[in-house]
Amino acid sequence: MRPSGRAADALRDVAILPGFARHAEGSCLIRMGGTEVLCAASAEGRVPGFLRGSGQGWITAEYGMLPRATHMRGEREAARGKQSGRTQEIQRLIGRSLRAVVDRAALGEMTVTLDCDVLNADGGTRCAAITGAWVALSLALRHLVRMKVLARSPIVGQVAAVSCGLVDGAAVLDLDYAEDSTAAADANFVLTAATGEAPGGIVEIQATAEKRAFAPAEFLELLRLAQAGTAALYATQLRALEG
Numbered sequence: 001m002r003p004s005g006r007a008a009d010a011l012r013d014v015a016i017l018p019g020f021a022r023h024a025e026g027s028c029l030i031r032m033g034g035t036e037v038l039c040a041a042s043a044e045g046r047v048p049g050f051l052r053g054s055g056q057g058w059i060t061a062e063y064g065m066l067p068r069a070t071h072m073r074g075e076r077e078a079a080r081g082k083q084s085g086r087t088q089e090i091q092r093l094i095g096r097s098l099r100a101v102v103d104r105a106a107l108g109e110m111t112v113t114l115d116c117d118v119l120n121a122d123g124g125t126r127c128a129a130i131t132g133a134w135v136a137l138s139l140a141l142r143h144l145v146r147m148k149v150l151a152r153s154p155i156v157g158q159v160a161a162v163s164c165g166l167v168d169g170a171a172v173l174d175l176d177y178a179e180d181s182t183a184a185a186d187a188n189f190v191l192t193a194a195t196g197e198a199p200g201g202i203v204e205i206q207a208t209a210e211k212r213a214f215a216p217a218e219f220l221e222l223l224r225l226a227q228a229g230t231a232a233l234y235a236t237q238l239r240a241l242e243g
Contacts, residue, residue: 016240026140030132034122041140057107061094101157160233189226
């Protein structure tokens with residue numbers, strides 16, 4: 001029995017509330033169990049220097065955790081004067097994940113920044129951030145189409161992320177903190193879904209043995225769970241956009 005009482009292949013309760021940040025071009029609050037992340041998309045009419053004159057846009061992200069998002073107060077990174085390696089790694093992952101499903105030529109020389117701020121953390125914060133950021137980005141690009149800044153939305157696919165792990169000898173989906181802290185192995189899967197011209201596929205898999213090496217068959221079971229889990233997340237994303 002999992003600590004939450006869920007079946008091995010069950011996601012935590014997931015909710016995506018669009019338009020949570022009233023001033024952003026696109027935003028949402030995503031809840032996955034006890035994890036809550038505010039995702040806000042901001043568009044500006046310029047690109048980094050390496051893209052000037054290329055005709056292509058850029059999607060990037062910033063990620064952070066509020067000091068009391070966790071059980072103990074964490075120090076604000078701004079107070080330290082630099083970001084941790086974990087923070088930099090996660091925000092690069094979010095940016096890569098979103099760029100995988102955007103036609104950057106259709107975006108033109110424009111940058112969209114996704115701010116992903118963790119309000120409450122109970123495992124899977126990077127996965128929730130990626131899943132919510134796609135909704136915030138989609139809403140922002142729809143807004144730019146309505147404002148006639150863009151001729152069409154450059155979104156060509158969906159992307160979502162979910163964690164899986166080996167806990168007490170079993171493969172389970174969507175780890176909360178209690179499971180993540182005791183797992184024999186854990187993995188984050190960032191997967192895409194086909195819409196329009198984008199093929200479904202893998203953006204990134206981060207898999208680590210924590211207590212023992214795991215077998216290829218166990219990894220394939222984790223992948224199977226992740227594919228089913230992200231399929232459910234894609235449906236939740238689309239419902240949020242319809243709302």
